[in-house]
Amino acid sequence: MEERPFNDISWEKFLSEDKLMGSRCRKCSVLSVPPRPICTKCYGSDMEWVEMKGKGKLAAFTCIAIGPPFMVKEGYDRKHPYIAGVVELDEGARVVARIEGLDGSKPETVQIGTPLQVEFLHRGEAGDAVTFLAFRPS
């Protein structure tokens, strides 16, 4: 794999390539997703990239009725809330992501522990292109 710095720019670039990547400390094996340039356990900086399988389960969620402008632009509002969640990956790390495929207007039907599969949402064109990390029930 090409050398990329362990920063958020690389994290975003990998997302745009449909890859969910973390960093692993070569010395003490601690995994960080998103990546970290410094291991917060041993303070080493010798990292390697590891790709996540993209499977996990829902650890926490919220159904947002009043969202920021970029979510409103996607058509979400009080009548159509979207779900944002914390996902615990099979590898043990947690990530925050959009949750697709569940009904944000029926929060009582959304269950903590629901098995999820990663999805990459590509939005915008050329210079404005952005990839959102998302998960949906597997």
Add this chain to the structure above:
Amino acid sequence: MRRPRKLGREVAVVGAGMSEFGMFSDKDSKHLFAEAFNEMLSTVDKGIDPQAIDALYLGNFTSDFFIRQGHWGPIIADLIGLTPKPATRTEGACASSALALREGVLAIASGFYDVVLVGGVEEMSKRNTEEVTQGLAMAAIPYEVKAGFTFPGVFGATATAYFARYGATREHLMNVTIKSHNNARLNPRAQFNVSIRDIMDQKAERARKKGEPPPQWKDEKAFLNDPKANPAVAWPMHLYDCCPISDGASCVLLVAGEMAREFSDAPLYVVGIGQGSGKGLHAKEDLTYFEATRYAAQEAYELSGLTPEDVQIAEVHDCFSIAEILHLEDLGFFKPGQGYKAVEEGLTRLDGSKPINTSGGLKCKGHPVGATGTGQLVEIWKQLRGEAGARQVPIKNLRVGAAHNLGGTGGTCTFTILERR
């Protein structure tokens, strides 16, 4: 192991004041701080010549973004005739003025200064809700912003994790809201100086006047369960789980402990003070507590030699209803998973064994973010001196009170313990 914390010398609060909190089109930051300063001066029992103030520490968070002013320190110093003495702005998001307090305490404890003014100011209501939301998001974790999380959203997710772990429900959050409003009803300075019952009656009265059938809610929880009256913001956070947008200022006057009686008949000593930092949702060890609060509390308890049982009343950072429940646990008042039960049993009410947010809290007193930390101390000042009027807690030998302030989504947390001797 680090060595135990200690202050180089004692520090006392000898005055405390706040402006009106609310949404004002005719009051700016300078006006608000002047109100707070004047009230503070009036609370110094034996008076103080403002010339005696050595320095100002001022908390402020959103002014860079909202009113294009990033340098309030010297402007406020000039406002109150303090120049050329030093003024330092502190930034800790919604805990900005608690950081000002801490800097002031450390500056006096070090022996550098004897008399320090600490406070905060925030002017938020002249922007629309969308702009305010964007401004507050400056204190959010970038990964969360991108995933669509808002501030209520982060606390909403925290609530779902807490519910799943401990079996609490939305009904339990409502107990916090109802309690806060009942306290605020007795606080003439609260932005929402009404109980939930009052709000229900007002709405019914309005409907009657319009000739419409008045709404029928059997109790406060029925009202809070009505999506028309209490719409969802970020499940399970609804409108009445969230603090308002506010303008306001507050300040307290700190002096070296040995000088306290020169100024005050009933000074309050800063016996415990602590501050911690926390991580984003993805990196937290556990979603059901704030590690920064636990760290700040441990530091403050250690310094004071006091335990959570010794703290008789507290103001805690209830930016959202779920947050109050977590703080009750993180500060050691109740065991993890027991906070919501304590609220349900009424233990945190004004007449309970551990009154919490007697002012009405951020939810009802208002939350001008940079002014909240020292604003909480104004309530503790009033309570410990027996000056809280209708909401004075009925505790005999009231001596120890505390304030917990939180910035961002838990990134900065502080805990301060005051003692009357």
